[in-house]
Amino acid sequence: MHESSSVFPESQARERPLSQKGGLNKSASRAGSGAVEPWRSAVAFMDERWYIDVDREVARARLVKRRVAPGIVGDILAAEHRVSSMGFLHADDIVGHRLPAQKIVRGVEHGY
Structure with missing residues (x-):
């Protein structure tokens, strides 16, 4: 481009x-x-719209881990606060406004 x-x-x-x-x-x-x-x-x-449907608690655990591992936040408590106050606001907005998907992939705890 x-x-x-x-x-x-x-x-x-x-x-x-x-x-x-x-x-x-x-x-x-x-x-x-x-x-x-x-x-x-x-x-x-x-070409297609896919939606990955992940259990909310599985998603929470993944987000917390992704905030702590690279040092975005200092500890698990800070990561949990960030996910609760910001991460799920974005997730709820996406779920509430997404277009219909041609494929829905069910997420699982240790993979997709």
């Missing part, structure tokens, strides 16, 4: 509700439609 080309029109790229760290702003995530629009536009570039 050339530098000048973009998946999203320039006006949409400016309107994306991103925080300085690159994640969705909490207010944009809760608002729904503003945070969702760039992803809904991306569907035109997909």
Whole structure:
């Protein structure tokens, strides 16, 4: 892809509700439609939409581990707080606004 080309029109790229760290702003995530629009536009570039359905507690354990292992947070308690306050807000937003999937993959505890 050339530098000048973009998946999203320039006006949409400016309107994306991103925080300085690159994640969705909490207010944009809760608002729904503003945070969702760039992803809904991306569907035109997909052959299929898959959804990986993972048990919430399995997902929580994975997220906590992924925050502690690389040093994103200092300990398990901080990781659990981060996942509860931010990680699941994003997950709930995705589940609440996702388009129908052609395939649903059931996640399992030790793999996909």
